[in-house]
Amino acid sequence: MTDHFQEIALLLAAAACIGALAIRLHQPLILAYIMVGILAGPVALGWITAHDPLDLLAQVGVAVLLFTVGLKLDLNLVRRLGAVALATGLGQLFFTILFGYLLGLALGMDHLKAIYIAVALTFSSTIIIVKLLSDKKELDSLHGRIAVGFLIVQDIAVLIAMMTMSTLNMAGADGIAATLGMITLKLAVAGLLLTIVMRYVLPRLLDLVARSQELMLLFAIAWGVALASMGEMFGFSKEVGAFLAGFSLATSPYREAMSGRLNPVRDFLLLFFFLDLGARLEFEAFEGQIVAALVLSAFVLIGNPLIVMAIMGYMGYRKRTGFMAGLTVAQISEFSIVFVAMGMSLGHVGGDTLGLVTLIGLVTISVCTYLVLNSQTLYEKLKFSLSVFERRLPFRERMTIPKSEPTPAVVVFGLGRYGGRLMQRLCDQDINTLGVDFDPEAVRHARHRGLNARFGDAEDAELPASLPLAEVRWAVSTLHDSSVNRVLITALREHGYTGPVAVTAYSEADIDMLKKVGAELIFYPYFDAAEYAADKLQHILRENEVPA
Numbered sequence: 001m002t003d004h005f006q007e008i009a010l011l012l013a014a015a016a017c018i019g020a021l022a023i024r025l026h027q028p029l030i031l032a033y034i035m036v037g038i039l040a041g042p043v044a045l046g047w048i049t050a051h052d053p054l055d056l057l058a059q060v061g062v063a064v065l066l067f068t069v070g071l072k073l074d075l076n077l078v079r080r081l082g083a084v085a086l087a088t089g090l091g092q093l094f095f096t097i098l099f100g101y102l103l104g105l106a107l108g109m110d111h112l113k114a115i116y117i118a119v120a121l122t123f124s125s126t127i128i129i130v131k132l133l134s135d136k137k138e139l140d141s142l143h144g145r146i147a148v149g150f151l152i153v154q155d156i157a158v159l160i161a162m163m164t165m166s167t168l169n170m171a172g173a174d175g176i177a178a179t180l181g182m183i184t185l186k187l188a189v190a191g192l193l194l195t196i197v198m199r200y201v202l203p204r205l206l207d208l209v210a211r212s213q214e215l216m217l218l219f220a221i222a223w224g225v226a227l228a229s230m231g232e233m234f235g236f237s238k239e240v241g242a243f244l245a246g247f248s249l250a251t252s253p254y255r256e257a258m259s260g261r262l263n264p265v266r267d268f269l270l271l272f273f274f275l276d277l278g279a280r281l282e283f284e285a286f287e288g289q290i291v292a293a294l295v296l297s298a299f300v301l302i303g304n305p306l307i308v309m310a311i312m313g314y315m316g317y318r319k320r321t322g323f324m325a326g327l328t329v330a331q332i333s334e335f336s337i338v339f340v341a342m343g344m345s346l347g348h349v350g351g352d353t354l355g356l357v358t359l360i361g362l363v364t365i366s367v368c369t370y371l372v373l374n375s376q377t378l379y380e381k382l383k384f385s386l387s388v389f390e391r392r393l394p395f396r397e398r399m400t401i402p403k404s405e406p407t408p409a410v411v412v413f414g415l416g417r418y419g420g421r422l423m424q425r426l427c428d429q430d431i432n433t434l435g436v437d438f439d440p441e442a443v444r445h446a447r448h449r450g451l452n453a454r455f456g457d458a459e460d461a462e463l464p465a466s467l468p469l470a471e472v473r474w475a476v477s478t479l480h481d482s483s484v485n486r487v488l489i490t491a492l493r494e495h496g497y498t499g500p501v502a503v504t505a506y507s508e509a510d511i512d513m514l515k516k517v518g519a520e521l522i523f524y525p526y527f528d529a530a531e532y533a534a535d536k537l538q539h540i541l542r543e544n545e546v547p548a
Contacts, residue, residue, distance in 0.1 A: 004050040011040060011047070011054075015271055030128060030369055033271055037278020048279045058276040060225060061269025062127055063242040067224030068262050069130050069139070069148055070246025071255050084315055085149025091311040092150065092329060093157055096122040096304055103299055107292050113353055116343050120336035120357050121300055124329040126151040126239065128365060131270060132372045133328075134263075137481070140439040141457060143324035146312075151328065155239055155335070186234050190244070198248045210254050213261070220258045221265070223249070289352065293359040300364045301371075304329040313389035320460050322389055323379050331368035332361050376459050376487070383462075407471040408434035412478065413458050413488060415442040418504065418525055419478030423451060436467070458488045464495035476502045478523075482510035489517045 015036045022032035040047040048054065100121040104114030129151060130139065138144040209219040224245045231241020249255055305326030312322035340357045343349045371378060379386075412423045415437040423446070426433045435446050435453035446453035456463045458479055469475075475492055477485050485503045492501065502521035505511050514522060 004053055007047065007050050008053070011036065011275055012271075014040065015275065030131065030274055031366055033274035034278040034365075037275040037280075039278075040275070041279035048275075051276075051279075054272055054276045054279070057269055057272035059228075059238060061266065061271070061273050063225050063228040063238055064221060064262060064266045064269055065127055065130060066228075066239050066242035067220070067246040068134075068259055068266055069126075070243040070248075071250055071259050071262075084146055084312070084317075086153055087315060088146065088308060088311050088325070089150030089153030089157070092304065092307050093122045093154065095307045099303060100296070100299065103296065107295065113349050116340055116349050116353060117296065117357065120340050121296065121304075121332060121360070122157075123154050123333040123335045123339070124151055124304075124331055125333040125335075125365065126155055127270070127273065128331065128369070129328045129372070132369065136373065138324075140441070141324075142438065142455065143321045146321070147325045147328040150308075150325075152240075152243060154333075155243075190231075190234055194244060194248055198251075202248060202252070206249070206252055206254055210257075213257070216254065216258060217261045217265075220249075220262055289356045289359055293356055293363060296356075297360050297363040297367075300332060300360065301330045301367055309386070309389040313391060313394075316391055316394055318394040319383065319386040319390035320379060320457070320462070323382070323386055324375055327368070327371050327375055327378075330371055331364035332357070337361055380461065407468050408432045408452065409472065410434070410474045410476060411436060411467060411469070411472050412476045413437075413456075414478035415439075415446050415453060416478065419476075420446060422476070422478060423453075424449070427451060434468070436463075458484050461487065461491040461494070463488075464492050464497060469495065469497045469499075472497065473499055474502060475499060478504045480504070480506055482507075482513060485510075485514060485519070486517050489514075489519060493518060 015033055018032045018036050019029050022029055037048075039045055042048070097118045100118030101114050104117045105111070109117065126148070130148060133139045133141075133144045133147070139148065205219075206216075209215045224242050227245035227248075228238035228242035231244065232238050234241075249258065252258075305323070308326035308329055309319070309322040312325060313319065336357055337354070340349060340354050344351060344354050409431055410426055410433045412419050412426075412433060412435045415423065415435045419435070419437075420442070423433050423435045433452065435443075435451055436456040436458070437443050437446070437453065438455070438457040438459075443453045443455050456466070458477065469492070475497060477488055479485055479488070482505065489501050489503070500520040501518060502523060503514050503519045504523045504525055505514060506525065511522060
């Protein structure tokens with residue numbers, strides 16, 4: 001097949017068909033796309049010849065993805081979560097390398113091969129995890145933001161490792177010291193330039209391009225891809241550059257508009273990343289690697305999350321936050337394969353090492369996808385045995401209501417547009433209300449407006465135990481996900497709340513289910529708004545009627 005246009009068209013059709021089948025079978029789309037890449041690649045049907053166009057589209061997709069991640073962060077959040085992201089990222093790197101190295105030696109590897117394998121096991125795929133968290137709408141959750149933070153730390157670490165290893169054949173220890181010094185200098189220069197651009201250039205430029213929605217979308221993609229390219233020129237990576245591009249716009253008032261328009265573009269382009277990933281797998285290199293791959297995959301799937309949970313528990317986070325964040329490192333990254341491939345080109349390791357790491361990647365990415373997508377169900381089954389990873393007082397998430405404040409009459413879960421407005425109206429009517437949201441920024445914004453708000457995840461079945469429910473007259477959930485509302489209602493009842501519960505429903509299919517689990521009152525935001533608008537218009541029309 002030589003016509004690249006026909007080839008891409010065929011791949012898109014195959015991805016749509018296999019994706020539809022995956023949805024029908026309740027399987028993750030990521031695995032469906034990788035499977036299409038495997039089937040269309042050289043190991044099966046051999047359809048793919050347009051490797052360069054496919055790789056180019058994949059790189060643009062990765063740049064857009066990391067750009068949207070950076071777009072959701074701001075300086076205040078970095079100040080609050082930077083320490084835990086750095087500590088968790090570096091701690092996980094250290095312990096995974098240590099235990100991975102010892103495990104490699106136990107499997108009969110020589111020292112250099114064991115080092116390469118150990119380092120490869122530390123890196124998790126930012127791209128895959130961000131896509132999964134985005135699909136679950138958990139990027140803005142506490143564990144989601146912490147996970148993205150230490151995944152970015154990992155990305156920077158792998159770049160430093162690759163640069164350092166490349167100097168081993170050049171100038172020995174002096175070459176390594178010079179490389180690390182140059183990396184530090186480049187980071188400082190990049191940070192200074194980015195600060196100047198954020199302060200003096202971008203605000204005026206954004207005000208100009210925001211006059212056209214199409215131009216704003218084009219500018220966002222161009223800015224993300226341009227800084228991704230510059231990041232590579234500086235000796236880092238496209239991923240780091242794209243992340244910094246989004247981060248530079250995170251304080252902009254236009255970031256939500258950009259993010260909303262970029263999401264469908266991001267999802268489409270990422271399809272090519274997963275197709276390309278599947279097409280590049282070489283199964284002939286797996287011969288004789290099965291046992292070692294299964295042992296090391298088990299270490300990644302179990303050991304890495306345990307390391308993260310132990311670090312976060314020690315730092316004062318609850319076991320659920322540590323567990324959810326820990327699952328994000330239960331796979332290895334595409335960077336792991338690139339790192340070992342570089343070692344092979346330097347003559348440090350052989351092709352069998354690359355085949356082993358590739359097989360570990362295939363196993364861990366597949367299993368980790370299911371773990372992340374079903375994290376809440378898995379946590380409910382394991383939560384009692386995870387108590388060892390939680391301090392007696394998890395102080396970083398303990399946000400109690402001051403004794404001087406009266407007990408709230410209403411608790412509102414979800415402080416988005418609808419929930420935040422509802423809470424504001426209740427408070428304006430002198431109804432003491434407590435707002436709860438899993439987005440730290442939403443909580444901060446509510447407090448800035450003088451509202452009583454605190455952090456809490458409605459999916460956490462233990463959340464009601466920390467709430468002052470004794471005198472609460474109404475519990476109101478404005479969350480979109482009906483399954484989360486179901487978990488919340490059940491948890492409220494299990495913790496002794498006997499008052500009425502009101503929830504929002506965004507589809508008729510959710511109504512019966514919500515009533516069955518105990519919702520006394522159901523709001524229909526779209527329906528209610530339409531009814532109100534119709535009544536308002538009818539009233540105006542009647543007032544303006546001229547008598548005959």
